[in-house]
Amino acid sequence: MVCQRALGMAALPWLLAACSTAAPADMVERTIDSHFAGELQLLRTLQLQPSEPLARWQGRYGVYLRDQATGSDFMVRLEPGEGAEALRDKVLVARAASREFVASQRAALAQLQRAGVQGDFFSLRALSPLYGSMRWSIAVFADPQALHKDADLLDEAVLRAFSEVVHLDPDPMIDIYPASLKPAYAQPLAKGYHGMVEFIRGAPETFMQAQESGGDAHWRLGAQARPAPYIVSARQPRLRAACYAEIEAMRRHNHLLQRHRIYLEPSRSLLEAYQIPARLQAQGLRQGHTAFALLDRVQGRMVLRGIVAPDAFDAGDIHAVSGVYAYDYVFATGELRVRPLALPDGVLASP
Known part of the structure; x- marks a missing residue:
């Protein structure tokens, strides 16, 4: 058999x-x-x-x-x-x-x-x-x-x-x-x-x-939501500061933390199920991989809030990222909102 x-x-x-x-x-x-x-x-x-x-x-x-x-x-x-x-x-x-x-x-x-x-x-x-x-x-x-x-x-x-x-x-x-x-x-x-x-x-x-x-x-x-320490390296201090400041704000203001002292973090399976990496990539974020995300409630909506920091393949530094972006995925509507947090000097904001 x-x-x-x-x-x-x-x-x-x-x-x-x-x-x-x-x-x-x-x-x-x-x-x-x-x-x-x-x-x-x-x-x-x-x-x-x-x-x-x-x-x-x-x-x-x-x-x-x-x-x-x-x-x-x-x-x-x-x-x-x-x-x-x-x-x-x-x-x-x-x-x-x-x-x-x-x-x-x-x-x-x-x-x-x-x-x-x-x-x-x-x-x-x-x-x-x-x-x-x-x-x-x-x-x-x-x-x-x-x-x-x-x-x-x-x-x-x-x-x-x-x-x-x-x-x-x-x-x-x-x-x-x-x-x-x-x-x-x-x-x-x-x-x-x-x-x-x-x-x-x-x-x-x-x-x-x-x-x-x-x-x-x-x-x-879980009771903790620890981001990886290498999302943005110390070689890009301004981008790194913006990245981890946003993550800290996401953690501190999370509605599950405030109500129950817990977090809900998505798996790769969840991100793929909602095509979030592909949709981020379609908005110009290259690989579209996500660095950190939490389930949250924003203005009454259940939202996946996350950070994405695409690699900068042409920067001459294997650790470099091309920017730091925050995104919100609204489960009820399927809307994916992306905003730049920090970009390298001289780079125009996109998407």
Whole structure:
């Protein structure tokens, strides 16, 4: 059978792409039925296909199981030549680890619920093998059409709750996904947490993969909005001062900061969804890449306010920019307003 899904970051053993195979299926099915009937549900057996740096994983299988006691899924890796006894022992160990993991996820979920978080969301708090520290990810689903009606993306009660959650330990990474993606994430949404393994769009996703994902998200909610320090270099001091003065004003006067001490920053996916880079480029801003942006309310309108500083390819300095511009994108009307903040000496303002 063909691959169910191409998994990213294939250079890590826990992020292996999986393709189905029937080679050990009969043995696996017999073993699960014999030792775990009524306790575990066999979901599928997939052959792990490693990338070239992980050729040692060649021939391994992933056996995906659902624990009927918790409703959560987990996986065991089967080595080439391993039989029923080895599989049984691995399943016992993996099931115990999964139940411990589920208990910790339910505790994290309860903490969020006590803070008042509600609606469509799921949580994942676990030790990251990649970073060696605890990480807490929260995926929230919201209807982007609210912005088109000049309404807040999240309910007032949810915003108040997250104004507390952002200060929990470890600092949660709160990503907001469009509500249209809820069917793809139905499995973790139903529980309120991400288990050791979840099937997303029909393909298995480990909790370690989920910690490094977020590509589908449109917004990041946080207590701070830190611009990159290199949007404009010190070699252009006047432009740099104008750039960071505008960013500081955007942050200080942001309506979400003033009401809830939080910010909403857009992802690249959001910018592309509204064709903002392309529209900036069409207005003469060369690459049209954006340097900093926040969701805000301006004169009753929900607006994306941002900074763009196009590279000056012909300036003889690889760090130079051709100017600093501010833009407002009005969600209700689709209008994109651009104004120059600062330009190099002798350059006329445009657009």
